[in-house]
Amino acid sequence: YAAQLAEEASRFTLVHSELRSGISTILKYVTWMMVPTAIGLIISQLVVKDNELKGSIARTVGGIVPMVPEGLVLLTSIAFAIGVIRLGRKQCLVQELPAIEGLARVDTVCLDKTGTLTEGGMDVTELRVLDDADETYVRTVLGELGSADPRPNASLQAIVAAYPDTTGWRLTDTLPFSSARKYSGATLDEGDGRPVTWLLGAPDVLLPHDDPALDETERMNREGMRVLLLARAREGVTADDLADPAAVDGVRAVALVVLEQRLRPDAADTLRYFAEQDVSAKVISGDNAVSVGAVAGKLGLSGTTVDARRLSADPEAMAGELEAGTVFGRVTPQQKRTMVGALQSKGHTVAMTGDGVNDVLALKDADIGVAMGSGSEATRAVAQIVLLNNSF
Structure with a gap:
């Protein structure tokens, strides 16, 4: 069963990055603009300036090369790298550079109870x-x-x-x-x-x-x-x-x-920090919903407790139930994945934390997957960020 989950999550995907997508769009338009610009420069050098062909080509290259936004790509990569170094000092292993940007955009965090809220x-x-x-x-x-x-x-x-x-x-x-x-x-x-x-x-x-x-x-x-x-x-x-x-x-x-x-001694402070940052926390667990709700309550996380077996099968209706609820119990591995997708369909940027193989599918589909360093090998492999000291 674990092997089936790991195999399903083994497909290659990249973290969605608006910065990277924006740079790609700029490069695409610049590339198209370079062709007519180059033709115009050659014509102006040959006809208007009456230069010879060799000199016209040299001047055209000199005018075209600065149009390539090399500095934009370089500065973005440097910004990502600095973020990786800063997180590394906090015992966070970043496995994909754009995950730095994704962290800043997260507005919903799905927390697996065992190994995340509890030891x-x-x-x-x-x-x-x-x-x-x-x-x-x-x-x-x-x-x-x-x-x-x-x-x-x-x-x-x-x-x-x-x-x-x-x-x-x-x-x-x-x-x-x-x-x-x-x-x-x-x-x-x-x-x-x-x-x-x-x-x-x-x-x-x-x-x-x-x-x-x-x-x-x-x-x-x-x-x-x-x-x-x-x-x-x-x-x-x-x-x-x-x-x-x-x-x-x-x-x-x-x-x-x-x-x-x-x-976990630091769980309550972390949940309080999420609340201050207007990041919605959703506890998703395979354990009994009432028990999970009581644990969340001890950590100061209030809200509606829902048994996932009663969630709607329709993704649209499920998304509304997820936005209204806070704690979800008796969640299956496939349901975790569906819940992440339902939240994303509502425009949320979702981070998922976990440590077991049953979290692999949800970690893979989340915008940012965060795995515990002591978690399973499959979980660490699909996550964008690994918490080496197991403290989220």
């Missing part, structure tokens, strides 16, 4: 078992799920740190986490010959809307916590079957894992 790491603060489940058994299952993933994300790393003990249950099948599905899964053989398939992911995706566990999840989301659901799949369902969303129907909720996200 990459998380901490497990609470384990809430449901339906009288055995807490010791649940801890063991979480430990096994953590050890089953060779490349755990930030949430799973926090779970591994909290529940490191494993019993050596045999892993028969796994389904890695996907930002499109919002859950992962694994089938474990606990030694009794009856493999059990477990899911770990977003409660509001795995459970029906009327499940009582969602009320508790909503309350913790409003406090800015990130909540994951540990659920048991129906008998006979394997982790391989979970790729089909219909296979998660009828799962039994076993426990809620509450994670606390670490806010």
Whole structure:
């Protein structure tokens, strides 16, 4: 999935630069003007001044060469280069010179929450078992799920740190986490010959809307916590079957894992600076909308919180919803890209920040893509600016 996103973003594009476009337009018109001017100069030298052909050509060249605006191109390049040096002192790697100009024109910044507003790491603060489940058994299952993933994300790393003990249950099948599905899964053989398939992911995706566990999840989301659901799949369902969303129907909720996200110490000041500069900040995240809204609220960013699953499919209508909203949760990678395009259709100059492969498409299509230095290789490759110290 990551490779597909990276391949789609690998097409070559240049940053749009009004300065560069303006200079190209000037050069085009100057080029056309040089032809009749040269003819006129030769005629005037031969006929009016009655000079010989060799001298007429020399004087014509002397009159034409100064028409080439070399200094305009040189001074613009120098201005870009000075900007690159100044940003370099602030640990910003500029990968395309015109990105300097693009920064000055940005009026909307789309911020990915994880890794941008919050630090990459998380901490497990609470384990809430449901339906009288055995807490010791649940801890063991979480430990096994953590050890089953060779490349755990930030949430799973926090779970591994909290529940490191494993019993050596045999892993028969796994389904890695996907930002499109919002859950992962694994089938474990606990030694009794009856493999059990477990899911770990977003409660509001795995459970029906009327499940009582969602009320508790909503309350913790409003406090800015990130909540994951540990659920048991129906008998006979394997982790391989979970790729089909219909296979998660009828799962039994076993426990809620509450994670606390670490806010970046400089995030509040940066958002305040954007507001002073009349730059609109939009928080776009794949996490629960209420939780993301609570995090944004702690950083002083007020506004409407929207679940992206309820956004209009029509780009024109979506653009209006994006302008009215501030925080958007449950956003898929493709939706991030669509949202950037919708804002651009309204005449906005959009910057997008991110650190994961799921941000690649939006970073590529944004007027200015800003990647974190600790982000994925694909993200750094498509961005125009890389923040080497991860501080935006």
